[in-house]
Amino acid sequence: MFGVLLLLFGVAVGLYAQTFPDIPGQRYGAAAFPTAIAIGFAGCGLAMLVRGLRTASGPLFTRTEWTRKPGALTSVLVTILCVVAYILLARRVGFIPMAVVILIVLFRMLRVPWWQSLLLAVLAAFACDYVFRSILLVPLPFGLMPRLPW
Amino acid sequence: MNAILAAFELVFTWDVMLTLVSAALFGLLVGAVPGLTATMATALLVPLTFFMDPIPAVGAMVTCAAMAIFAGDIPGALLRIPGTPASAAYVDEAYAMTKRGEAETVLGACVLFSAIGGLFGTAVLIFAAPALAEVALKFSSQEYFWMALLGLTCAAFIGASSPVRGLVSLLIGLLISTVGLNNPAGVPRFTFGSTEMLAGIDFIPAMIGLFAVSEVFRTIAAGAPPWDTVQTRVGNIFRNWGGMVRTYWRQQLRGNVLGTAIGAIPGAGADVAAYVSYAVSRRFSKTPEKFGTGHVEGIIESTSANNSSLSSAWVPALVFGIPGDTITAIVIGVLYVKGINPGPTLFLFNPQTIYAVFLIFILANLLMIPLGWLVIKFAKHLLRTPRQVLMPIILVFCIVGAFASNNAAYGIILMLAFGVLGFFMEENQIPIAPCILGIVIGPILERNFVTTMIKADGSFIAFFDRPIAAGLGLFVLAIWLSMLVSAIRNRRRGDLDEALS
Numbered sequence: 001m002f003g004v005l006l007l008l009f010g011v012a013v014g015l016y017a018q019t020f021p022d023i024p025g026q027r028y029g030a031a032a033f034p035t036a037i038a039i040g041f042a043g044c045g046l047a048m049l050v051r052g053l054r055t056a057s058g059p060l061f062t063r064t065e066w067t068r069k070p071g072a073l074t075s076v077l078v079t080i081l082c083v084v085a086y087i088l089l090a091r092r093v094g095f096i097p098m099a100v101v102i103l104i105v106l107f108r109m110l111r112v113p114w115w116q117s118l119l120l121a122v123l124a125a126f127a128c129d130y131v132f133r134s135i136l137l138v139p140l141p142f143g144l145m146p147r148l149p150w
Numbered sequence: 151m152n153a154i155l156a157a158f159e160l161v162f163t164w165d166v167m168l169t170l171v172s173a174a175l176f177g178l179l180v181g182a183v184p185g186l187t188a189t190m191a192t193a194l195l196v197p198l199t200f201f202m203d204p205i206p207a208v209g210a211m212v213t214c215a216a217m218a219i220f221a222g223d224i225p226g227a228l229l230r231i232p233g234t235p236a237s238a239a240y241v242d243e244a245y246a247m248t249k250r251g252e253a254e255t256v257l258g259a260c261v262l263f264s265a266i267g268g269l270f271g272t273a274v275l276i277f278a279a280p281a282l283a284e285v286a287l288k289f290s291s292q293e294y295f296w297m298a299l300l301g302l303t304c305a306a307f308i309g310a311s312s313p314v315r316g317l318v319s320l321l322i323g324l325l326i327s328t329v330g331l332n333n334p335a336g337v338p339r340f341t342f343g344s345t346e347m348l349a350g351i352d353f354i355p356a357m358i359g360l361f362a363v364s365e366v367f368r369t370i371a372a373g374a375p376p377w378d379t380v381q382t383r384v385g386n387i388f389r390n391w392g393g394m395v396r397t398y399w400r401q402q403l404r405g406n407v408l409g410t411a412i413g414a415i416p417g418a419g420a421d422v423a424a425y426v427s428y429a430v431s432r433r434f435s436k437t438p439e440k441f442g443t444g445h446v447e448g449i450i451e452s453t454s455a456n457n458s459s460l461s462s463a464w465v466p467a468l469v470f471g472i473p474g475d476t477i478t479a480i481v482i483g484v485l486y487v488k489g490i491n492p493g494p495t496l497f498l499f500n501p502q503t504i505y506a507v508f509l510i511f512i513l514a515n516l517l518m519i520p521l522g523w524l525v526i527k528f529a530k531h532l533l534r535t536p537r538q539v540l541m542p543i544i545l546v547f548c549i550v551g552a553f554a555s556n557n558a559a560y561g562i563i564l565m566l567a568f569g570v571l572g573f574f575m576e577e578n579q580i581p582i583a584p585c586i587l588g589i590v591i592g593p594i595l596e597r598n599f600v601t602t603m604i605k606a607d608g609s610f611i612a613f614f615d616r617p618i619a620a621g622l623g624l625f626v627l628a629i630w631l632s633m634l635v636s637a638i639r640n641r642r643r644g645d646l647d648e649a650l651s
Contacts, residue, residue: 083562140553
């Protein structure tokens, strides 16, 4: 299954690479290297496909242990959504509020007790802000937060 | 001589010393927590190094990596969970000793022989690198092409359990390295109209994503279960030092030599060194039957090897600009950001920088003994830090780190994408290390290939028409051929087994 995917991906990359213009008067231009990579992908895909067909039996998808556990996939999705939310909202809401919210969500998901979650989230967010904004001068977004005195 | 004095002046300042000690403590903490690797420690340090001068920046990474590799032995011995992959080779052995109540012997051996191993690797680095740099000055694009190819070959095939999966990982890395305008033809490739992607894939968010974020995902998916706590009253770790050095100096030396040799091969790092020397130690031991039952011999040899390989991995990195392992791959990225271009000319124009790096290596390995002792003393509390608290904080730290690389949300998007990619790769048993080396070595390979082709007007003979190039080329081809032969032989044997059963 994975082999087929790789094979198709290889073909797609290879075809796309052919659209790159050449260096005038040279045989090997921008397309040469991606084409070689595409051939490699397709080759690996084929090798895996052949091996898969020879051993045959197994199911097309095998799910690793944790995916069968209830909630495992959800928690990964929640984590990803947290980062997406940060990307979309940080500029408007600001680093500290966003970080506190993300930390509380994740702590609670991992069953850290409420009071610990709140305390640690606020502490960690402020510590991170202090180190990066105040010492290292990274322009973390302020958003709704008032400018801090330090 | 002036250069050496200048190096001392560069290193022995309060700022640098403070940075080194903090980086050492950070490396020890990260290394001692299972699941957080030395590479991850280095990747997390990168955003902080943007704001340092070149010397403390490099120093911090060197120290942090060395400490993390040693600290990986601590949870290995106490919990039977290797702190870093480089400790995985001898974790059962170390745990067996702890169960017999010899935790102080095994941890003492780990501190001492890690430090000696690191110093040995450093000595080789100091003597070999300048000599090799003389040779490397004569290199032209052909030689660099072969060196890059050698690095990629080793990266894909040495560490990986399955060569095909290693190759897939490598190809993913190479493909990522082609994104953007930065290629010999100056054509935008795989940018899909995005302005940000014209500059290529930013290396640092990619690294943080692949190594740190993917690990956060994995732990969260597993629900961050707590570790089984074990006894661990660790006594006086210095107790058996004299005896161990006297009894096992041969093993130690062999581990050092082997580790240094493996580290110096581009693409093979500390974990490979530890596995190989553990096997070698067992093979040549007078008492191979004791291995696996809590015998310190193999531990000494492989812990010597993994730390010495860490130092010698810098030989190809500094001399050719081709990383010896994933950690040096990250460091090379940082060196370019800092305006220090690794390569033979570094030895000509910036000798004080090189000497300063050497000095830091020596200091880092000396610092390992007192700080290592401290961390072993606190190990019990350290291992009690719950993972469900650690992982979300690491995620926030990753977000800030990725943002800091260019002060734009684009860094965070990249980090997330690579985090997901790394997670899926690991879930499909595709190793991550070859991908990183692909990202770093890919552009070197392509540039030198196209340059050679332009020089030679498209004739492939050019790759063999200079003596060093021809030698390197034949060497690479020989490796490929030997791998092909062994693959075919394995398949035959597999068929035979099938027929018999």
